[in-house]
Amino acid sequence: MRRIITINSNQVQKSLETKELLTRKLQSMGFEVKYDFHPDTELVISIGGDGSFLKTIHDFDFPEVPVVGINTGHLGFFPDISPDNIDTFIDAYLKEDYLIQDIPLIGASVCTDKHCFDVFAINEVVIKGDKSRTIHINLKVNDKHIQKFSGDGMIISTPTGSTAYNYAAGGSIVDPSLSLMQLTPLYPINTNAYRSFTSSIIFSRNSIINIAPEYRFENSILVVVDGVEHIYNQISDIKIFMSDIKIKLLRMSNYEFWSRVSEKFL
Ligand code: NAP
Ligand code: MN
Numbered sequence: 647m648r649r650i651i652t653i654n655s656n657q658v659q660k661s662l663e664t665k666e667l668l669t670r671k672l673q674s675m676g677f678e679v680k681y682d683f684h685p686d687t688e689l690v691i692s693i694g695g696d697g698s699f700l701k702t703i704h705d706f707d708f709p710e711v712p713v714v715g716i717n718t719g720h721l722g723f724f725p726d727i728s729p730d731n732i733d734t735f736i737d738a739y740l741k742e743d744y745l746i747q748d749i750p751l752i753g754a755s756v757c758t759d760k761h762c763f764d765v766f767a768i769n770e771v772v773i774k775g776d777k778s779r780t781i782h783i784n785l786k787v788n789d790k791h792i793q794k795f796s797g798d799g800m801i802i803s804t805p806t807g808s809t810a811y812n813y814a815a816g817g818s819i820v821d822p823s824l825s826l827m828q829l830t831p832l833y834p835i836n837t838n839a840y841r842s843f844t845s846s847i848i849f850s851r852n853s854i855i856n857i858a859p860e861y862r863f864e865n866s867i868l869v870v871v872d873g874v875e876h877i878y879n880q881i882s883d884i885k886i887f888m889s890d891i892k893i894k895l896l897r898m899s900n901y902e903f904w905s906r907v908s909e910k911f912l
Pocket of ligand 1 (some may be wrong): 694695696697700711719720721723724732758769770805806810811812814815822871872873
């Protein structure tokens with residue numbers, strides 16, 4: 647039976663060397679190795695840091711098969727394996743000695759006056775002002791008005807993304823076994839002219855968050871998905887929800903979230 651593994655790597659020297667070495671080792675074990683997503687692949691390996699991991703998943707259109715990362719990057723919160731541990735990884739993979747962590751995605755339906763576009767995020771969706779403008783938006787949840795918000799913007803993060811931009815903006819770190827969305831404000835304005843909430847809000851997985859820009863400046867809103875800017879003409883409203891799509895992240899069997907948090911940044 648054909649066993650296919652797809653490897654995606656960034657262009658850093660260390661990643662390219664790791665890709666070559668890994669390819670040779672996997673081939674000697676009888677695997678076919680592809681560098682473009684193959685529909686019959688049983689595993690996707692991303693070589694790089696967190697950014698490469700996110701890019702692999704987006705480029706491969708949210709694969710259904712497990713994804714594992716080899717860290718040659720800076721922080722490497724997603725990738726579990728170091729280039730020095732490739733043999734240990736291959737050994738564990740062959741013995742099926744690993745964990746699969748289901749990572750839920752956040753979806754956003756961005757509507758303009760003409761169309762709606764669906765985007766999906768692993769870490770977060772950020773709503774920001776274009777050209778460094780203040781944003782003024784109406785925030786609704788499950789069709790109930792919450793508040794008008796003015797400030798730099800807001801982050802809506804998954805539990806997985808809680809340790810990324812959300813954490814830098816003062817949001818809470820969330821245990822990945824919880825299924826929720828966290829909305830964290832970015833520089834909320836609180837004056838007699840504008841009132842905006844100042845701490846994170848936690849929403850249940852069934853909530854639908856609705857963000858509608860006030861038209862003080864046309865095209866003043868930017869949607870940033872996992873660090874990548876998306877520009878739309880004349881956004882009328884954005885609905886944010888938890889998607890049913892899940893990414894299967896392969897972890898070594900000794901993986902434990904809180905040890906990872908403490909080792910990476912506490
Ligand atoms: P980047 O500028 O390299 O990302 C900033 C840092 O966030 C990097 O150290 C990255 O790790 C780390 N990171 C990414 N996802 C993470 C996660 N789930 N938990 C903990 N740390 C995480 O850009 P990038 O590599 O393309 O990553 C995109 C992400 O950057 C966005 O999704 C957003 O969360 C984050 N970001 C953060 C800030 C901020 O903290 N002020 C601002 C903009 C964007 P690596 O070093 O391994 O890449
Ligand atoms: Mn990065």
